[in-house]
Amino acid sequence: MDRQGRLRWIAGRQDGLVCREQALEHGFTRHEVDNLVAFGRWQSLARAVYLPQPVAAVEPSRRQQIRAVLLSLGPAAHAVLDTAAELHGIAGLPSSDEIHIGLPGAAAKRARIGQPNIVLHQLEHPxxxxxxxxxxxxxxxxxxxxxxxxRAGRYPAVCILDSALNRGLLSEDDLSSVARRIRRRPGAVAARGYLAEADGRAQSPLETRARLRCVxxxxxxxxxQLEVRDDDGYLLGIGDLGWRAPRVIAEADGRGVHGTPDALFADRRRQNRLVNAGWTVLRFTWQDTLDPAYIPWIVRQALSTPRP
Structure with a gap:
């Protein structure tokens, strides 16, 4: 296998990336590596870490960007906070291009970054x-x-908890472990309140935010996740939020799940079934959750409307 083949084999195990040291070990000279980067045949993603493809050919993925930073900072580096949540698929935090990396104290002080979107934390995890x-x-x-x-405010913190519970990454018993871990740490008093509000039945951050606005x-x-059935037990629909006595349901309409034509068609048919069965169906979007008063006002109007 020639040096190009060996480098491709290494890159295949690292999301397509190679380190400068690896290139030198497999027959490339420092001058060659510098020229490959200078002329745009390799992309420099982090200090001494490259994507060996032309700049115009491919845009590095988010995962490649994170991998590049971890490779650059050495074996003690690990994703933490927002970036760790992102890798786990835990939803609820604002979108950001920042990459949060944890390093032991001494290593963090010695680290050289040179990229404004890399946030180093002097954190040690066993x-x-x-x-x-x-x-x-x-x-x-x-x-x-x-x-x-x-570190997060109430709404994103509860969203994170709900998402982790809903995806099965945390159990209800794990919340007690979280409470013990945060004890006596800055922000622990508020965080204990967020734990009390967590509910794994919420299927999206939008549902969590709508619930908190109502609370x-x-x-x-x-x-x-209220199941509504007819007299024969046929499932008419499932409501994200439910008020059973006044027969009111609120749906959280996120763009990802409800934005396709098929999803819109299914939503309309489900809503028609629920309305015909005597339920009031309210629909809320992310924009609606930005106004603290709007969702409670709409819900209160629906709850106070006399039923036939």
Missing amino acids: AESLVSLSGLPATDPISTVSDVIL DGRVPPDVL
Whole structure:
């Protein structure tokens, strides 16, 4: 196998990336590597880490960007906080191009970055609190959630908790472990309140935000994921938020799930079945959750409307 083949084999195990040291070990000279980067045949993604493809040929993926930073900072580096949550697929935090990396104190002080979107944290996690996510080292779900909710505000923190519970990354018993881990840490008092509001039945951050708006507006739903059936037991639909006595349902319409033509068609048919069965169906979007008063006001109007 020639040096190009050996380098392709290494890149295949690292999301398509190679380190400068690896290139030198397999027959490339420093001058060759510098020229490949200078003339745009290789892309430099982090210090001494490259994507060996032309700049115009491919845009590096988010995963490649994270992998490049981890490779650049050495074996002690691991994804933490928002980036660890992203790798686990835990939803609820604002979108950002920042990459959060944890390093032990001494290593963090010696690290050289040179990229404004890389955020280093002097964090030490025991080996048992780290996992490999398809080759990327990161804090495990319990450690990730514990770290995030100490720094996040109430809405994103509860969204993170709901998402981790809903995806099965945390169990209800794990919430007690999170409470112990955050004890006496800055932000712990507020974070304990977020733990009390967590509910794994919420299937999206939008559902969580809509629920919290209702709670804050003193019209909390009495059930989540309410199944509505007819007299024969046929399932008419499932409501994200439900008020059973007044027969009111609220749906959280996210663009990802409800934005396709097929999803819109199914939503309309389900809504028609529920309305014909005597239910009021409300629909809320992300924009609606930005106004603290809007969702509670709409729900309160529906709850106070006399039923036939």
